[in-house]
Amino acid sequence: MNKTHQLQYLEAMGIQTWQLRDAGVTAHDTEAVAEPVQLPEKIVPAPVAPVPEILRPNVSEMAWGELKKVVSECQLCDLHRSRTQTVFGVGNHAADWLIVGEAPGKDEDLQGEPFVGRAGQLLNAMLLAIGLKREHVYIANILKCRPPENRDPKSEEVECCEAYLARQVALIQPKIILALGRIAAQNLLKTDTPIGKLRGEVHHFGETGIPLVATYHPAYLLRSPGEKRKAWQDLQLAVATVKCDSE
Numbered sequence: 633m634n635k636t637h638q639l640q641y642l643e644a645m646g647i648q649t650w651q652l653r654d655a656g657v658t659a660h661d662t663e664a665v666a667e668p669v670q671l672p673e674k675i676v677p678a679p680v681a682p683v684p685e686i687l688r689p690n691v692s693e694m695a696w697g698e699l700k701k702v703v704s705e706c707q708l709c710d711l712h713r714s715r716t717q718t719v720f721g722v723g724n725h726a727a728d729w730l731i732v733g734e735a736p737g738k739d740e741d742l743q744g745e746p747f748v749g750r751a752g753q754l755l756n757a758m759l760l761a762i763g764l765k766r767e768h769v770y771i772a773n774i775l776k777c778r779p780p781e782n783r784d785p786k787s788e789e790v791e792c793c794e795a796y797l798a799r800q801v802a803l804i805q806p807k808i809i810l811a812l813g814r815i816a817a818q819n820l821l822k823t824d825t826p827i828g829k830l831r832g833e834v835h836h837f838g839e840t841g842i843p844l845v846a847t848y849h850p851a852y853l854l855r856s857p858g859e860k861r862k863a864w865q866d867l868q869l870a871v872a873t874v875k876c877d878s879e
């Protein structure tokens with residue numbers, strides 16, 4: 633990559649100048665704990681019965697093609713009713729880097745690919761700043777379907793999608809998982825520790841032992857460019873972790 637390009641990517645990361653300042657960021661992109669949504673008085677959410685085990689497909693041995701088909705037909709949770717399509721994940725099946733976000737937004741739901749909106753543009757710039765093209769990594773989300781109005785994923789939705797992402801991790805066997813934002817980090821690490829405390833150190837993903845670095849969600853960085861410097865530090869930490877692992 634030539635110097636001018638790298639400088640442009642670093643600028644996008646906020647290392648020199650701020651860019652993409654006036655982003656149309658949607659509700660599910662915030663890192664801060666959002667105000668609870670007020671439901672109209674008479675609507676009381678129905679209790680959600682867990683999906684019986686027998687209805688859950690066993691994806692633990694599936695190859696990519698079969699897994700993608702199962703995901704595309706998934707009706708385990710109610711999100712299948714409102715989605716345009718599932719957003720399976722995209723990228724290199726043998727990637728060293730697995731990037732995990734929260735859930736598809738409007739653009740992703742329409743295009744069927746993760747991180748194609750403004751947050752995706754910043755993610756691409758972040759990756760390029762560390763010498764990675766988007767097609768070198770694999771990008772997925774905690775949820776494969778868009779939550780209506782980009783609300784936070786519900787725990788039962790996360791649970792329904794969990795085995796799909798776990799199978800993607802097992803197939804890719806990445807050297808590092810980069811968790812983007814609170815929802816991704818907390819669900820992957822099974823914790824409710826705030827993202828500000830999870831970032832800045834190396835964790836490990838469950839029993840796989842795969843190193844995991846958490847950082848701020850690019851959509852949050854668009855709203856809070858002053859935090860880009862910390863995200864840059866997290867990326868450096870992830871790069872160093874991969875390097876260390878390869879030596």
Ligand code: URA
Binds near residue numbers: 736740745747751851
């Ligand atoms: N935000 C996410 O977390 N994932 C996407 O795919 C797009 C926006």
